[in-house]
Amino acid sequence: MSKDLPQPQQSEEVDLGQLFKLIGNAFSNFFHFIGSIFNKLFLAFVWLVFFVKKHILKLAIAGIVGIVLGIVLEKTSEPVYKSYITLKQNYDTGENLYNTIGYYKDLVKQMDTGTLEKVLGVATEEAKSILDFGIEPLISENEKLTEYDEYLQTLDTAVARTVDYKTFLKNVKDYSHQYQQITIKAKERKNFKTVFRKIIENIESNVYFKREQEKDLRELKEQVSAISKSLIKSDTLLAVYQRAIVKSAENNSDSPAQITIAANRGNMNSSKEFELYKKDLELRQELVEIEREIADKEHIIEITSSKQDSGTIDNKKELFDIKMGSKRYYAIILTGLTFAVLLSLRFVRFLEQYKDKI
Template sequence: MSKKDSQQSEEVDLGQLFKLIGNAFDRFFKFIGNIFIGIYKVVLLLFIHIYQRFVWYAAALVLGGLIGFVIDKSSDKLYGANMFIETNFNSARQVYENLKQLHQLASVDKDTLELAKLFDISASEASKLKGFYIEPDLDENNIAEKYSTFYSRLDSISRLEMTYDRYRESLTPYDFKIHRIGVASTDKNIYKKIEKAFTDQLSGNPYLQELLEVNKLNLNLKDKVLVTQLEKTDSLVGEYLKIRISEAKKQQIPNSGTNLYMGNAESTNLIVDESKIIEKRLELENQRLKINEALVEKKNVVNILAGFPNSGYDISKWTDKKKIILPIVLFLATLLVFSMIGFAKFLKSQSETLN
């Protein structure tokens, strides 16, 4: 084959290739166009159908709206309120279990007598409790801090595998100390009535109560020890000042007078610097302050960071409003009925054609 014939053959092959590619794109765009045309025809037919039977659909919407309005008017509103708690002594598991039990009594069993007994309220008031919910109060800063602490304890191999996302996914609600508790009720004024008894029900566990008592005892004993140390330090400071005054009154003679040595003070010093004693006293005072904070922070198994408000707030969603849902349901039901009638007519016509 000559060089000229070879070039013509390659041009033909390339032309056929581009033609195939062009045909493929053409079929693809036609396919996409047919989809949109089909959707347009379906929507157009739907609007024509509704227009031809406008009275029926308008009646369905109006009737649904009226019935829904009456139902909403006669139904109780659903209110909600939140409480934020902090768990001590790894008590989160117990709190979650207790909340599950309360939710079971209120939402599933509807055991108003048991709820009334637990919260010290009447059975009619207990019947208005509809559910109890809990979830950790997530804070990305706290999660990042927990990850940093956890990551620092890992070896070099584990650090390669434990990413932040993987660590975050491994966390459970029990790993957090602060949690949000929600209570649903049809009585917006019930929350303050149940708050105290509800708090007691969160941490009902003998083991946790024993831990609480032992922790208080240990903190009080440590505080007593610190008080004794402070008294001894104050006494030492008093004696030291007396020696200072006594030495000041004496005639200053080299290497004479009373010597006072503390700790590792060098023997060449006649009097130890009193700032050491003051620093020690401040350190003891700081320890006492931390103990006082611990006594407050761990005074209970569960700390109430934010209690229930005086009254609940409306937590109903648009899907709970019958005046919105019923018109939609009746409209779709009407459409379904007419669709079934039309399909039946189509089947009948096809049957006559085949016969």
């Protein structure tokens, strides 16, 4: 019976050998697969280089034609004027503002000049001349980092560790930033100021924002009234302390004991006077801050800067979110189209090789 015991060990050794062999083959096939991918990519790159080399003259001609076309269109087409304003939001008007600009933008796309004329309060010809609206936040990378740091300070430590900078930026809406820039493009340059003013009026006439403004101003003015009353009482009490110090100094005698008692009383009154003086300064500083806040709240949204009320000529084209001149734009477009056509013809010839096999 003992002679039969080694047999299971031999079976286990055979199974382990086969297992290692299978693992080795799997790794070998995997690396061979990766190598074949890189090899095919390299071959495709080489083929593309020779393809471009073969048709370089055609692509160059297409680029030159694009440059010439861009020059001709710049000279012959109507000029496009562009103007913009920078706004400061004193209330959470961002979402409403973006929806409003999006609505105007859709009206322009639909060529609904009648509705655009009514909502903007401009003449028909001026409404027809508007080509586009745009809005974007004005915020630097440093300001984004500052907002991120301030946001983390409002969170619990454990939660803050789970929020990285990219996640924060992903969840922050463009309209939430305080400063926004509105852009208008038009064929005429005389209606920019009117349109900008109407956009602001439409936001400020919103019933919700007006009601919030009234509540905020009422609350702030009540705070000013309360602080002003406190300052009057503080000034009265300060005058009392000052008179007490003077009276104490006048009534003291030449006796050392009485001089000491008067000095102690004077020090006590001086200490209270100093504390009262500090409190008075704090109240006055708070009053200044509240008055500044009242000045901000008096405008729901306000213009911080306005550039080119009459507009400037804008000949820039946009391709893949990159702005460029007309010559470069049409050169890239025509070269790309030529390349796509040549590549399509080459692909069709490749497929014709298998026509007889179908």
